[in-house]
Amino acid sequence: MRFDLAEGATLQDQIARTRDELAFAMEHAVLPFDRLVARINPPRDPLRIPLVSVMFNLQRVFLREKNYGALALVSVPSHSPGSLYDLNINVIGRSSGWRIALDYNAAMFSAETAGALVDLYATVLQLMLDRPATRISDLPGPMPEVTAPGVAAPESQAPAPAPAPFAVPPAHDLRLARIWASVLAREETAVRGNFFDLGGYSVLALRMLSAVQEEFGKRPSLAQFLEDPSFDGLANCLAEGRAEATGNPIWQLIEFQRELAPAPVLLTLNQTFLFQSVTRQIRARATLANLAIPGAEALMREADLGFEAAMQEAAALIRQIYGKRPLILFGLCVDGRLALRIAQLLEQAGCAPPMVAMIDTWAPGVARRLPAGRRLRHALRRRLARLSYFTRLRLRGRIPTGEYLRQFRLTRRLMAAFGQHGGAPRWNNMSQRLWMSWSDRPVTTISRLYG
Numbered sequence: 001m002r003f004d005l006a007e008g009a010t011l012q013d014q015i016a017r018t019r020d021e022l023a024f025a026m027e028h029a030v031l032p033f034d035r036l037v038a039r040i041n042p043p044r045d046p047l048r049i050p051l052v053s054v055m056f057n058l059q060r061v062f063l064r065e066k067n068y069g070a071l072a073l074v075s076v077p078s079h080s081p082g083s084l085y086d087l088n089i090n091v092i093g094r095s096s097g098w099r100i101a102l103d104y105n106a107a108m109f110s111a112e113t114a115g116a117l118v119d120l121y122a123t124v125l126q127l128m129l130d131r132p133a134t135r136i137s138d139l140p141g142p143m144p145e146v147t148a149p150g151v152a153a154p155e156s157q158a159p160a161p162a163p164a165p166f167a168v169p170p171a172h173d174l175r176l177a178r179i180w181a182s183v184l185a186r187e188e189t190a191v192r193g194n195f196f197d198l199g200g201y202s203v204l205a206l207r208m209l210s211a212v213q214e215e216f217g218k219r220p221s222l223a224q225f226l227e228d229p230s231f232d233g234l235a236n237c238l239a240e241g242r243a244e245a246t247g248n249p250i251w252q253l254i255e256f257q258r259e260l261a262p263a264p265v266l267l268t269l270n271q272t273f274l275f276q277s278v279t280r281q282i283r284a285r286a287t288l289a290n291l292a293i294p295g296a297e298a299l300m301r302e303a304d305l306g307f308e309a310a311m312q313e314a315a316a317l318i319r320q321i322y323g324k325r326p327l328i329l330f331g332l333c334v335d336g337r338l339a340l341r342i343a344q345l346l347e348q349a350g351c352a353p354p355m356v357a358m359i360d361t362w363a364p365g366v367a368r369r370l371p372a373g374r375r376l377r378h379a380l381r382r383r384l385a386r387l388s389y390f391t392r393l394r395l396r397g398r399i400p401t402g403e404y405l406r407q408f409r410l411t412r413r414l415m416a417a418f419g420q421h422g423g424a425p426r427w428n429n430m431s432q433r434l435w436m437s438w439s440d441r442p443v444t445t446i447s448r449l450y451g
Contacts, residue, residue, distance in 0.1 A: 001025050005136055011124070012132040053086040060093040077101065173235050175215055180231060183208045195229045202273035223254045223294065226276050250293060250302050251314050253321065257288040264326035267291055267318065269335040311338065315345035327353040336361030
């Protein structure tokens, strides 16, 4: 959404215009963003999202804060591992008040500028309530200055160290340098360093590995790349070959940081790009690793093997590599449930982890404790939402009729009965997707609490 500020407009005028623009946008919300971008076809910058540079989010936290005698359940701000946008504004409501959190591109904004933006936004919110007739031109200023992309940072912000240039690069490195320069929008002499420090993120990493395959006729696995995501690391992998990451037919283990026993192990599950970004900020003397289902073939094997057997494979791999070292298992959303089950199996084998972190995860067994009527309503809403979603996809021509019918149990059974291969999909609820985070670009966050 974009807004023009009319000359002499008041805050009340702008609120009304924003309301109308938002209503118009919601009427056209079904238009896929990729089709809009293709239609407009703006100039592309591989390090930025087309058309959108600011993201705004307003919500109350999902967690219901409550006291249980001496125990209090409270909501606390979470760490942001990164942002896709130049500015990412989150206004989050808790019992303690509303918090404004601003993630900003440190190459464009200084910390002072970001702080001024947050304070200005809070001031405008208060004026909207107290004096809505205030003209926008009369708002307190001056407006913060913004450093354009590619322009040197202001003196108040120490610029990031420049990557070391090449001396006399081998011909093999020159081919790789051309790929990195194209993907990262840099000069070929300025690509030596860590891929993510140079502005790369998950989607660009996959694009880069595909280009490497086209150029060199072989593609290092994601695990091989992430264990040393530097230019030299990838060049050595291509020139000399590197042993594949440790794993089994289903699970693959990547160590972002390796420490010898008896140092503890922080083991995350799936969402490899997200945790690669987060663990780079951990300075503890510990092994930082990720256990993930690496691709579609492994996902199919997991579906064939079944949930419990797949969890046993994961637990066996962890015991094989780390033995009885202190282990913290970490899972986000559905992966939190996986972490819990793996921990239970490790405990049965005499290797109980001292801690399991389940982030944004349903408590085990919570559905069974709900009243029958509520469970029924929840199931009906879920099925109606699923029916509505796939019906919209079919009506827009996004999926063929056969694929549409295979999404529902009744039609799958009918297709199977008539020999139409309508069997259940080859994945289950445990790992329906391999999540890859776009939230792994380096950002800086500033947050203020307003009671």
